[in-house]
Amino acid sequence: xxxxxxxxxxxxxxxxxxxxxxxxxxxxxxxxxxxxxxxxxxxxxxxxxxxxxxxxxxxxxxxxxxxxxxxxxxxxxxxxxxxxxxxxxxxxxxxxxxxxxxxxxxxxxxxxxxxxxxxxxxxxxxxxxxxxxxxxxxxxxxxxxxxxxxxxxxxxxxxxxxxxxxxxxxxxxxxxxxxxxxxxx
Amino acid sequence: xxxxxxxxxxxxxxxxxxxxxxxxxxxxxxxxxxxxxxxxxxxxxxxxxxxxxxxxxxxxxxxxxxxxxxxxxxxxxxxxxxxxxxxxxxxxxxxxxxxxxxxxxxxxxxxxxxxxxxxxxxxxxxxxxxxxxxxxxxxxxxxxxxxxxxxxxxxxxxxxxxxxxxxxxxxxxxxxxxxxxxxxxxxxxxxxxxxxxxxxxxxxxxxxxxxxxxxxxxxxxxxxxxxxxxxxxxxxxxxxxxxxxxxxxxxxxxxxxxxxxxxxxxxxxxxxxxxxxxxxxxxxxxxxxxxxxxxxxxxxxxxxxxxxxxxxxxxxxxxxxxxxxxxxxxxxxxxxxxxxxxxxxxxxxxxxxxxxxxxxxxxxxxxxxxxxxxxxxxxxxxxxxxxxxxxxxxxxxxxxxxxxxxxxxxxxxxxxxxxxxxxxxxxxxxxxxxxxxxxxxxxxxxxxxxxxxxxxxxxxxxxxxxxxxxxxxxxxxxxxxxxxxxxxxxxxxxxxxxxxxxxxxxxxxxx
Numbered sequence: 001x002x003x004x005x006x007x008x009x010x011x012x013x014x015x016x017x018x019x020x021x022x023x024x025x026x027x028x029x030x031x032x033x034x035x036x037x038x039x040x041x042x043x044x045x046x047x048x049x050x051x052x053x054x055x056x057x058x059x060x061x062x063x064x065x066x067x068x069x070x071x072x073x074x075x076x077x078x079x080x081x082x083x084x085x086x087x088x089x090x091x092x093x094x095x096x097x098x099x100x101x102x103x104x105x106x107x108x109x110x111x112x113x114x115x116x117x118x119x120x121x122x123x124x125x126x127x128x129x130x131x132x133x134x135x136x137x138x139x140x141x142x143x144x145x146x147x148x149x150x151x152x153x154x155x156x157x158x159x160x161x162x163x164x165x166x167x168x169x170x171x172x173x174x175x176x177x178x179x180x181x182x183x184x185x
Numbered sequence: 186x187x188x189x190x191x192x193x194x195x196x197x198x199x200x201x202x203x204x205x206x207x208x209x210x211x212x213x214x215x216x217x218x219x220x221x222x223x224x225x226x227x228x229x230x231x232x233x234x235x236x237x238x239x240x241x242x243x244x245x246x247x248x249x250x251x252x253x254x255x256x257x258x259x260x261x262x263x264x265x266x267x268x269x270x271x272x273x274x275x276x277x278x279x280x281x282x283x284x285x286x287x288x289x290x291x292x293x294x295x296x297x298x299x300x301x302x303x304x305x306x307x308x309x310x311x312x313x314x315x316x317x318x319x320x321x322x323x324x325x326x327x328x329x330x331x332x333x334x335x336x337x338x339x340x341x342x343x344x345x346x347x348x349x350x351x352x353x354x355x356x357x358x359x360x361x362x363x364x365x366x367x368x369x370x371x372x373x374x375x376x377x378x379x380x381x382x383x384x385x386x387x388x389x390x391x392x393x394x395x396x397x398x399x400x401x402x403x404x405x406x407x408x409x410x411x412x413x414x415x416x417x418x419x420x421x422x423x424x425x426x427x428x429x430x431x432x433x434x435x436x437x438x439x440x441x442x443x444x445x446x447x448x449x450x451x452x453x454x455x456x457x458x459x460x461x462x463x464x465x466x467x468x469x470x471x472x473x474x475x476x477x478x479x480x481x482x483x484x485x486x487x488x489x490x491x492x493x494x495x496x497x498x499x500x501x502x503x504x505x506x507x508x509x510x511x512x513x514x515x516x517x518x519x520x521x522x523x524x525x526x527x528x529x530x531x532x533x534x535x536x537x538x539x540x541x542x543x544x545x546x547x548x549x550x551x552x553x554x555x556x557x558x559x560x561x562x563x564x565x566x567x568x569x570x571x572x573x574x575x576x577x578x579x580x581x582x583x584x585x586x587x588x589x590x591x592x593x594x595x596x597x598x599x600x601x602x603x604x605x606x607x608x609x610x611x612x613x614x615x616x617x618x619x620x621x622x623x624x625x626x627x628x629x630x631x632x633x634x635x636x637x638x639x640x641x642x643x644x645x646x647x648x649x650x651x652x653x654x655x656x657x658x659x660x661x662x663x664x665x666x667x668x669x670x671x672x673x674x675x676x677x678x679x680x681x682x683x684x685x686x687x688x689x690x691x692x693x694x695x696x
Contacts, residue, residue, distance in 0.1 A: 062526055064525075064526075065527050065530070067530040085248075089258065093260060094257060096559070097260060139601070143621070144265075147266035147267065150520075153520065153525055154260075157520050158516050159248075161515040161516045170533055170536040170537070171536060172483065175244060175366065177244060
């Protein structure tokens with residue numbers, strides 16, 4: 001009886017220690033992996049954490065990557081401040097949406113690279129690898145991931161194409177209001 | 186105070202009122218009910234969650250208008266994020282941002298409601314006066330062909346070339362400058378909508394309208410409505426004061442989403458579990474054609490021509506898709522075009538040469554509006570296979586129309602994109618990818634969550650619009666409709682609110 005009672009206790013202790021160890025390790029990884037995200041001078045965040053902001057910054061550069069590299073007439077995501085815009089935009093969104101975005105950004109940063117065959121986090125990858133990661137998310141067999149990518153893409157494009165400097169590449173002439181009477185004619 | 190509307194943020198202290206009736210929401214249904222109740226001599230108040238905007242506020246910028254005009258800054262979606270649901274907020278509701286499409290509830294739909302759902306007194310003949318009044322009040326008329334822009338012309342050319350049924354649409358616009366920014370609010374005050382026509386008439390008749398007031402609960406006791414509780418919000422959407430309105434008549438007109446969510450939060454009796462169920466959305470997706478010549482689809486009236494070849498409102502029809510032009514401004518277009526990065530930007534350079542059509546499904550899918558732990562609406566909607574097939578059929582139809590109109594290339598923005606350079610390629614398409622989470626889906630017409638009907642076991646309100654189990658609670662928005670209506674709903678909502686208003690007045694007088 002004694003021996004049989006010791007074995008489960010030992011097993012429970014082992015399992016408990018293993019779980020505690022795993023949690024500590026996960027917490028440690030989480031702490032380490034949410035550090036080292038430097039913000040550019042002057043950036044003040046309203047809704048996102050620094051690491052979330054940096055992930056958006058990297059994703060925005062790839063989502064709005066130019067088709068004609070070197071074309072100075074096309075501004076970059078950094079030029080028009082896409083990440084800062086997304087941060088400000090998220091302030092107005094319901095808590096549930098902000099929470100979902102945070103989870104999705106964590107997936108982009110930490111999990112998606114692994115599933116694409118990269119050991120490094122998303123923000124440490126080169127642009128070609130980042131495109132590969134984003135492409136895999138966009139065409140994922142998991143609807144939720146596709147939806148997350150669609151949401152991020154929409155946010156980035158609001159931040160990008162709101163800027164009049166991007167309209168030239170579209171041939172778009174902007175709002176009519178404020179122009180002389182006669183409209184488009 | 187702005188245009189007779191009191192801003193909740195300007196309230197210096199808590200507000201407590203005792204009136205004959207309170208209307209929650211000021212879109213098509215709420216504004217009409219408000220006017221009719223005020224004209225009947227009732228002391229009536231409307232509470233609107235959003236702000237009050239005027240034509241000078243509409244600067245035609247997507248990034249600035251989306252947060253002002255739409256719920257969740259245009260980011261509202263079904264719970265699984267498969268369908269973006271664009272819903273208005275603010276005085277005037279969705280009539281501020283809609284594209285002015287005016288169609289009556291189809292006769293076949295009204296017949297179906299009477300026959301199958303026991304809706305009494307709302308047949309074709311009985312609704313005629315209401316429709317005519319709405320059409321007169323809102324100056325509804327057929328669009329002049331001279332005002333048809335290139336995107337709409339492409340649809341007409343396609344219809345003509347294929348011999349498909351199509352025709353001009355009717356709108357509620359007077360003095361239109363054809364700017365093309367209807368979905369961002371009219372800077373020229375040309376929309377003859379709730380905020381321009383009905384709210385001022387209601388205020389003139391004695392109604393009071395409070396903007397920035399979020400109703401949190403409908404109060405009821407012993408099977409009777411007693412009023413509403415809410416909060417006034419500041420510019421940041423934070424509560425600044427309490428609002429209590431005590432009234433024996435409460436008109437829910439906050440949309441099929443808002444009204445159902447409020448009814449559920451309020452714990453209105455629902456022995457048969459009907460409140461919030463039956464959600465219809467009219468989900469739609471787009472197909473884009475690239476032309477050699479310029480289209481510049483952002484210029485001019487967005488939707489002035491329709492194709493009804495694939496649409497019948499008869500029960501059981503296998504034609505349930507409506508095709509209309511659907512051009513978007515840059516942000517909307519960028520979000521809809523497939524892909525990202527260099528390929529996406531290359532596609533965006535074709536923006537001036539694109540004609541875009543949308544296929545909107547007259548849906549049979551039945552979804553649900555619930556509330557989450559924060560009291561916010563949750564929309565559950567899983568598109569049925571039948572509706573998915575209709576969507577695919579509509580997008581294929583749109584592709585045929587665009588090729589017939591002269592498009593060089595046609596794209597259905599699925600993942601991966603379905604691209605065609607000849608009409609003959611359409612038949613070889615793998616349409617299994619035309620499904621939620623693969624094509625961007627948008628819905629702008631929530632309906633059906635507070636359904637009218639003769640049987641309390643299968644409906645929420647009776648044919649008078651009054652709640653089956655709470656005397657004095659009425660519904661006056663798209664939630665009333667027992668089924669999808671298959672046409673833009675604003676005229677139907679205005680007309681049903683007008684049609685039901687006498688019942689509200691009678692209840693107020695008789696108790």
